[in-house]
Amino acid sequence: MIGEVTTMRDSRRAQHWRGILALSFVVLSGAPAMRAAEDARQIVAEAQRRSEAASQRYEGWLQVFDAKGRVSDKRWILVRLGSHGSSKMVLRFTEPPEVKGVALLVINHPDRASDQWMWTPAIERDRRIALQDRSTRFFGTDFSFEDLEERDVDQYDYTRLGEEPLDGDLCWKIQSVPKRTKSSQYTKSIVWLRKNNYTFARIDNFVKDEVVRRATYSDVAEIQGIWTARRVEMADLRRGSRTRLTLDKLQYSLPMKEEDFTLQAIRRP
Amino acid sequence: MRPAGPDVVARPIVLVLALVFARDARAQVVTYRGWVEGKALVFPQQTPNDPERLIGDARGRLEVFFGPSDWIQVASGVEAWANSYNQVDGEAALNISDRGVRRPALSLRRLSATLSRRAITFEIGKQFVRWGKADVVTPTDRFAPRDFLNVIDAEVMPIRAARLAVVAGSNAVEGVVSTFTPSRTPLFDQRWTVVPPGAAGIVLRDGGSRMPSRLQAGVRWSHTGRGFETSVAFFDGFNHLPNIELSAIVPASTATSGAPGPRPLPAAVGLVRSFPTLRMYGADTAVPTPWVTLKGEVAYFETRTAQTDEFVLYVIQAERQTGEWLLLGGYAGEVVTSSRTESNFAPDRGLTRAIIGRASYTIDATRSAALEAALRQNGDGVYIKGELSKATGQHWRTTVSGAVIRGAEDDFLGQYRRNSHVGVTLRYSF
Numbered sequence: 001m002i003g004e005v006t007t008m009r010d011s012r013r014a015q016h017w018r019g020i021l022a023l024s025f026v027v028l029s030g031a032p033a034m035r036a037a038e039d040a041r042q043i044v045a046e047a048q049r050r051s052e053a054a055s056q057r058y059e060g061w062l063q064v065f066d067a068k069g070r071v072s073d074k075r076w077i078l079v080r081l082g083s084h085g086s087s088k089m090v091l092r093f094t095e096p097p098e099v100k101g102v103a104l105l106v107i108n109h110p111d112r113a114s115d116q117w118m119w120t121p122a123i124e125r126d127r128r129i130a131l132q133d134r135s136t137r138f139f140g141t142d143f144s145f146e147d148l149e150e151r152d153v154d155q156y157d158y159t160r161l162g163e164e165p166l167d168g169d170l171c172w173k174i175q176s177v178p179k180r181t182k183s184s185q186y187t188k189s190i191v192w193l194r195k196n197n198y199t200f201a202r203i204d205n206f207v208k209d210e211v212v213r214r215a216t217y218s219d220v221a222e223i224q225g226i227w228t229a230r231r232v233e234m235a236d237l238r239r240g241s242r243t244r245l246t247l248d249k250l251q252y253s254l255p256m257k258e259e260d261f262t263l264q265a266i267r268r269p
Numbered sequence: 270m271r272p273a274g275p276d277v278v279a280r281p282i283v284l285v286l287a288l289v290f291a292r293d294a295r296a297q298v299v300t301y302r303g304w305v306e307g308k309a310l311v312f313p314q315q316t317p318n319d320p321e322r323l324i325g326d327a328r329g330r331l332e333v334f335f336g337p338s339d340w341i342q343v344a345s346g347v348e349a350w351a352n353s354y355n356q357v358d359g360e361a362a363l364n365i366s367d368r369g370v371r372r373p374a375l376s377l378r379r380l381s382a383t384l385s386r387r388a389i390t391f392e393i394g395k396q397f398v399r400w401g402k403a404d405v406v407t408p409t410d411r412f413a414p415r416d417f418l419n420v421i422d423a424e425v426m427p428i429r430a431a432r433l434a435v436v437a438g439s440n441a442v443e444g445v446v447s448t449f450t451p452s453r454t455p456l457f458d459q460r461w462t463v464v465p466p467g468a469a470g471i472v473l474r475d476g477g478s479r480m481p482s483r484l485q486a487g488v489r490w491s492h493t494g495r496g497f498e499t500s501v502a503f504f505d506g507f508n509h510l511p512n513i514e515l516s517a518i519v520p521a522s523t524a525t526s527g528a529p530g531p532r533p534l535p536a537a538v539g540l541v542r543s544f545p546t547l548r549m550y551g552a553d554t555a556v557p558t559p560w561v562t563l564k565g566e567v568a569y570f571e572t573r574t575a576q577t578d579e580f581v582l583y584v585i586q587a588e589r590q591t592g593e594w595l596l597l598g599g600y601a602g603e604v605v606t607s608s609r610t611e612s613n614f615a616p617d618r619g620l621t622r623a624i625i626g627r628a629s630y631t632i633d634a635t636r637s638a639a640l641e642a643a644l645r646q647n648g649d650g651v652y653i654k655g656e657l658s659k660a661t662g663q664h665w666r667t668t669v670s671g672a673v674i675r676g677a678e679d680d681f682l683g684q685y686r687r688n689s690h691v692g693v694t695l696r697y698s699f
Contacts, residue, residue, distance in 0.1 A: 064634050072634040073663065096663040097698035100302040115493070121302075124397040124425065128498060130557035133590035140634050257339075264390045264434050264441070268342050268383060269300050269334040 040158035040174045044191070047198040048153045051226055052083040053252040059094075060245050064141055067240035074099070074141065081256045085110030085152030088261035092269075099139065103266040104129075106148060113183045114149045119266045126263055135185035142213070142236040142243035146185055155182040161190070166201045167218070169194045186212075194220070197227040212238055224252045303331035303346075306696035310419075312460065314687040317469040319460040325353040330378065340386055344396070346378035356418055356456065365395070367426055367450050368480060372418065379427055390434040395427050398445055400489055400502055401566050402553040405625040405643065406601040406617060408568035408582035409502045409551035411487060412445055414452040414509035420461050420616055420685060421652050421672055426450060441491045449481045449544065452509045454614050457540055463684040468538075474518065476541035481507045487549075497556045502568075504549040511542035512577060513612040542614075545574035561587040564599075569606075579607035582621055598626040601643075619681030622646050635660040643682065650682025651675050668694040 062074040075095035081088045089106040093099045101121040108114045116129040134146040156176040164173045171192040178184040187208050192201040199220050205213040213236055217229035228250060235242040259265060308326040315322065332346035350357050350372050357372045358364070364373030381394030401407035412430065415423040430447035455461030457473040464473070485506025492499050518537040551568030567583040586599025603621035620643055629639040642653040654672035661667070671691040676683020 066634050070634065072660075094300075096660070097302060097304070098660070098666060098696075100300075100698075124399045128555055128557070128562070130562040130588075130590075132557065132559060132561070136590045136592065137631070140631060259385065259387055259436075262436055264436060265385070268336075268385070269302075269344070 040160035040172075041153065043160070043172050043193060043198075044156075044158055044174065044176070045153045047193055047200070048084055050198050051228070053224075053226060054082070055254050055256045056080040056250070056252050057254055058247040058250040060091075060247060062141055063244045063246075065242050065244070072096075072140070074139070079256060079260070080150075081258065081261055082108075084108070084150050085154065087150050088258075089148075089150070090261055090266055091148065092266075093139070101269045102139070104138070104145075104148065105261065105263065105266045106150075107261070108150050108152070110152050110154055112181050113146075116145055116148075117263055117266070119263075121269070126266070131183050134183075137236075142234045142239070142241055143245075144185065144213070147213070147215070147234065155179055156189075163195070164192065166192050166194075169196060169201060171195060171201050197222075199227045199229055212236070219246075223250055226252055298336045299333065300335075301331065301333045302699070303329070304696050304698040305329040306694055308692060308694040310690050310692040312688060312690045314689070316460040316463070316687045317466065318458065318462065318464045318473075321354055321460070323353070324356070326356075327351040332379065340384060342383045342385075343381070344383065344394075345380045347375065348378045349375050354459070356459070366429075367414075367453075368478070370453070370456065370475065370478070372416065372453065388436045390436075391432070393431040395429050396432065397425065397427050398430055398432060398447070399425070400487075400500070400553075401551075402498070402500070402555050402564050403566040403584040403586055403599075403601075404564075404588075404597055404627060405586075405599075405641065406582070406584050406620050408566050408584065408617070409489075409500075409504075409549065409553055411502075411504040411506070411509075411547070411549055411551075412447060412485075414450045415616075416453040417455055417614070417616060418453055418459075418461065420455060420688075421654060421674065423452075423616070426453070439493045441493075443489045443491070445487045445489075447485050447506075449485060449507055450509065451478060451480070451511065451542070451544060454511060454542065460688055461685065466678075472537040474537050474539045476514075476516070476539040478511065478542040479544070481544055481546075497554065499554040500552065502549070502551040502553075504547070504551070506547060507544040508547040508570075508572075508577075509544065510615050510617065511544050511613065512574075512610065513614060514541040514543055515539070515612060516541070545572045545577040547572055561589045563587055576609050576611050577613075578605055578610045580605045580618070582617065584625075586625070593631040595627075595629045597628070598624070601625055616681070623650075623682075645676070645680060645682060649677040650680035650684075652682055652685075664697050664699065666696045666698065668696070670694070 057079045060076045060078055064072045064074065073095065074093060076091050076093045078089065078091045085108055087108045090103060092103040103119040105117045106114050113131055117126045118129060119126045129145050135144050138145050138148060156178055159175040161173040161175055164171055171194050174191045174193060175188055176191055177188045178186065185207065186205045188206045190204040194201050197220065200217045202217065203215040204211045213234060216233045219231040220227055220229050230247045230250065232245045233242055306328050310324045312322045328350050330346065330348045334342065334344050336342045351374065357374050358369050361374060364376040367376060377395055379395050381392050381396040383390060383392040398412035399410060400412065401409040412428055414426045416426055417423045428447045428450045430445055432443065432445045434441060434443045457475050487502065487504035489500055489502040516539040518539055548571050549568050553566040556563045564586045565584065567581065569581045571579045581604040584599060584601045586597055588597045601621040601623050603618055623643045623645045625643045627641045629637065631637050636659045638657045640655045644651045652672060652674045654670065656668050656670035658666055658668035673689045674682060674685045676686055678684055
């Protein structure tokens with residue numbers, strides 16, 4: 001059944017085979033290759049490869065906690081065609097009622113920043129989100145427009161900073177700096193990647209030397225063979241607010257059509 | 270828990286649509302949205318032709334969207350309106366044409382079918398068609414008549430049209446054919462129709478509207494380039510803003526007396542709205558730079574109707590979203606190439622030769638504020654309107670708004686200087 005979480009037994013078997021393959025690789029290639037395999041870029045590339053899917057759909061529940069502890073809820077449905085640098089994404093709000101139908105179209109590019117448009121049904125118009133506007137908050141959440149882009153491994157330079165345990169998982173700690181062609185609000189990011197399943201555990205996003213936004217990934221499960229964090233919490237450290245995104249009804253590799261990811265298509269509720 | 274109320278109306282409609290298209294149950298997606306609201310506007314000043322200072326509105330809107338299969342979608346919507354000051358037509362039947370002088374009590378807001386197959390989208394029925402990229406003044410937005418019963422708070426109205434859009438890579442071509450829908454102009458016996466001081470005693474008689482009978486058509490080519498967007502548009506049809514034809518109604522005794530002396534003022538003036546032919550050649554563009562997004566829109570209008578101006582409208586604006594602010598500022602200009610009009614209602618032109626600006630600020634997750642202003646370059650007219658709104662829970666929003674209008678009597682904006690107002694709106698969305 002699509003979307004079914006595989007059993008722990010299947011998961012252990014997969015990990016076992018990965019272990020054997022990794023060991024064979026070390027035996028056949030020797031230590032230098034091992035170092036290369038664990039090179040920061042290769043680790044991120046491997047994480048990207050493992051999360052690749054022809055498409056993705058989920059229903060997102062957003063809880064925005066402001067600095068005074070007040071909570072407001074939002075819900076959206078996200079559909080994505082393709083993966084990472086070549087993907088297209090439509091995000092459409094379903095709650096609260098006054099923003100129902102508001103949609104964001106994101107066209108990602110492997111070599112540069114994404115193109116983004118927002119459709120506002122109340123005025124029946126779309127608006128292109130300019131590059132310089134990407135650092136602003138997306139619809140009152142703590143995600144910026146840029147945070148909604150899919151990162152591609154080729155858009156950053158990486159440095160491995162070591163290994164660190166985080167919430168019980170041993171993680172690679174990697175610094176990523178956006179390349180010149182990738183216009184970004186962030187000067188750099190520090191990424192914690194879980195060693196056991198190559199999923200993100202945390203991303204600290206910096207402006208100069210200050211961490212401004214922190215994304216924490218939890219509730220990791222293997223869904224259709226892809227290890228996925230089903231809870232993402234984005235904290236805006238300057239505002240003192242945070243937004244928790246819970247992914248529900250997550251499915252990969254659903255049949256989707258290119259023509260549903262156009263400006264014409266986002267007009268249709 | 271979601272309260273009952275408007276959902277009681279929405280759910281049966283959703284259910285009926287679902288039953289009608291029950292065959293292909295797997296592909297069905299039914300969504301709805303809507304709201305009900307109450308609004309009160311207070312005008313501190315009287316006008317010579319209108320002593321009323323308090324106007325109340327009660328309004329509701331429901332839109333249902335239904336996709337019986339992945340290539341067809343049906344959109345439907347109705348709107349109900351009640352008003353304390355005779356701005357709503359008493360007709361109880363569902364209004365489809367939107368051609369009345371007053372707002373219909375019950376109107377069809379949209380009813381359209383959208384067929385999409387690969388790169389082609391075809392929509393037919395009552396719908397919204399929006400062109401252009403500028404915000405406060407949009408010269409190329411020719412398929413978007415507006416409700417000007419409040420001139421500085423005019424909503425876009427739907428039209429009956431067929432729209433075909435073909436997308437090929439970064440290019441899109443859109444063709445539209447529509448029946449004519451006029452803008453709703455200010456009521457002649459109310460404050461947004463300004464009577465010159467010397468004519469305060471004259472009765473204005475609404476002689477109705479002369480509606481064009483032929484169809485309108487337009488085509489727009491859009492290109493999304495790397496780092497810019499641009500469109501070229503052509504429209505052939507009618508101006509949805511009318512010329513006003515005046516006719517003096519002189520009492521029979523005065524008219525036939527033949528007595529010497531100054532010509533007497535007429536007892537009444539008959540006003541008839543007529544809609545001149547209009548052909549538009551337009552273009553718009555948006556260019557994001559590292560600091561701001563620059564937008565430009567220009568259109569040249571020509572006509573075959575006598576006593577109607579030919580002119581160019583253009584807008585240049587810069588836009589920037591920073592922190593919690595969305596800022597927009599620019600200039601709207603006009604060049605008259607042939608001056609022939611005697612009397613018309615043209616708020617699009619009235620807002621030109623002006624500096625325009627808009628700012629909105631998100632205070633927190635539930636509160637926001639917005640400000641919009643236009644200042645004529647000669648200083649003869651200005652309006653500033655603002656609003657502060659707060660959401661309560663998932664459904665309620667309260668908005669306090671106000672507008673200040675100042676200027677000279679003979680300026681388009683300045684003539685409304687007695688129409689500054691404050692208002693409060695309470696809306697329940699579902």
